[in-house]
Amino acid sequence: MTRPVKAAVYGTGSWGTAFGMVLADAGCEVTLWGRRRELADAVNHDRANPDYLPGVELPENLRATTDPAEAADGADFTVLAVPSQTLRGNLAAWAPLLAPDTVLVSLMKGIELGSAKRMSEVVEEVAKVPAERIAVVTGPNLAREIAARQPAAAVVACADEAVARRLQTACHTPYFRPYTNTDVVGCELGGAVKNVIGLAVGIADGMGLGDNTKGSLITRGLAETTRLGLAMGADPLTFSGLAGLGDLVATCSSPLSRNHTFGTNLGRGMTLEETIAVTRQTAEGVKSCQSVADLARRYGVDMPITDTVVDIVHHGKPTLVALKDLMGRSAKPERR
Numbered sequence: 188m189t190r191p192v193k194a195a196v197y198g199t200g201s202w203g204t205a206f207g208m209v210l211a212d213a214g215c216e217v218t219l220w221g222r223r224r225e226l227a228d229a230v231n232h233d234r235a236n237p238d239y240l241p242g243v244e245l246p247e248n249l250r251a252t253t254d255p256a257e258a259a260d261g262a263d264f265t266v267l268a269v270p271s272q273t274l275r276g277n278l279a280a281w282a283p284l285l286a287p288d289t290v291l292v293s294l295m296k297g298i299e300l301g302s303a304k305r306m307s308e309v310v311e312e313v314a315k316v317p318a319e320r321i322a323v324v325t326g327p328n329l330a331r332e333i334a335a336r337q338p339a340a341a342v343v344a345c346a347d348e349a350v351a352r353r354l355q356t357a358c359h360t361p362y363f364r365p366y367t368n369t370d371v372v373g374c375e376l377g378g379a380v381k382n383v384i385g386l387a388v389g390i391a392d393g394m395g396l397g398d399n400t401k402g403s404l405i406t407r408g409l410a411e412t413t414r415l416g417l418a419m420g421a422d423p424l425t426f427s428g429l430a431g432l433g434d435l436v437a438t439c440s441s442p443l444s445r446n447h448t449f450g451t452n453l454g455r456g457m458t459l460e461e462t463i464a465v466t467r468q469t470a471e472g473v474k475s476c477q478s479v480a481d482l483a484r485r486y487g488v489d490m491p492i493t494d495t496v497v498d499i500v501h502h503g504k505p506t507l508v509a510l511k512d513l514m515g516r517s518a519k520p521e522r523r
């Protein structure tokens with residue numbers, strides 16, 4: 188008899204917990220790692236994560252611990268779901284504990300500040316594992332909808348297609364349909380830049396602008412994401428798939444999106460400090476817009492929407508002035 192696939196999920200926030208449910212529903216034995224004892228107790232004794240997924244009943248084959256070594260023990264898949272900017276420090280502590288040959292899976296949609304590295308690059312550097320053992324899960328996957336077992340598709344990306352297929356099997360359920368992709372760069376960029384475009388659309392919504400503005404920002408946001416991706420060696424087709432357009436549409440349409448909501452609050456006139464104060468969860472685009480702008484500079488790519496978001500969020504540029512400047516740029520052909 189073959190033993191069940193074991194998965195460790197580091198991070199008991201909304202997506203770590205919801206993806207842990209997916210793995211458990213697909214038949215894996217899942218251990219969540221979290222920092223707080225009371226949350227681990229709630230998972231183990233009440234089958235609940237009241238802080239991040241209130242009202243959701245967690246499956247029996249999902250348990251939690253505060254001991255990172257216990258979570259790591261024998262894991263076929265080690266899933267990373269902490270805020271992107273904390274990954275390097277956290278993983279340095281977890282790396283010596285990881286099961287030999289485990290596949291590291293990033294759920295994170297951010298770019299590291301300073302280094303401008305993608306999360307899989309940080310994993311490769313810190314855990315010292317080859318790219319063939321690092322996978323990424325991304326796509327239109329708002330955690331609360333997945334936790335309600337509403338149907339969604341996703342992408343599991345890995346340089347080694349056989350590894351992507353193993354992960355695909357491990358997380359395939361009647362409501363979660365993962366597709367494989369070997370374009371890790373494109374999949375990670377799609378996930379990180381859509382958060383920045385989600386902020387831009389949220390700002391526009393908060394300013395009371397309508398659906399033409401939204402459609403224009405989504406489309407031109409995808410155009411600048413694709414330009415950056417091409418410069419970085421990604422497959423441009425990735426951006427018309429789930430990791431690109433799919434995730435962009437979900438994020439830019441949903442009040443469940445933290446990035447979208449963060450932007451809406453700014454667009455309504457809240458200050459950055461007020462917006463941060465009312466945001467309880469990770470809105471990756473707030474920090475990553477700066478790293479995406481860094482990447483654009485390094486690769487010589489024009490990303491006007493990203494630059495506008497950086498100006499509004501980090502340099503206090505008034506939204507009306509930013510909008511006027513964005514619209515006032517010189518005219519150009521659509522495909523450039």
Ligand SMILES: NC(=O)c1ccc[n+]([C@@H]2O[C@H](COP(=O)([O-])OP(=O)(O)OC[C@H]3O[C@@H](n4cnc5c(N)ncnc54)[C@H](O)[C@@H]3O)[C@@H](O)[C@H]2O)c1
Nearest residue numbers: 199200201202203268269273294295296328329330468469
């Ligand atoms: N929530 C979603 O719908 C969703 C969907 C897909 C991808 N993601 C991505 O998943 C990642 C995690 O997001 P989330 O939604 O679970 O965030 P969250 O804010 O809901 O949870 C973050 C978790 O990380 C923990 N944490 C915070 N700071 C930490 C630190 N310094 N060290 C260790 N743990 C720390 C928190 O306690 C919490 O358990 C992000 O990169 C996000 O973009 C989220």
Ligand SMILES: O=P(O)(O)OC[C@H](O)CO
Nearest residue numbers: 326327328329444445446
């Ligand atoms: O809540 P957000 O803005 O982090 O978006 C969540 C997911 O990335 C949507 O796929």
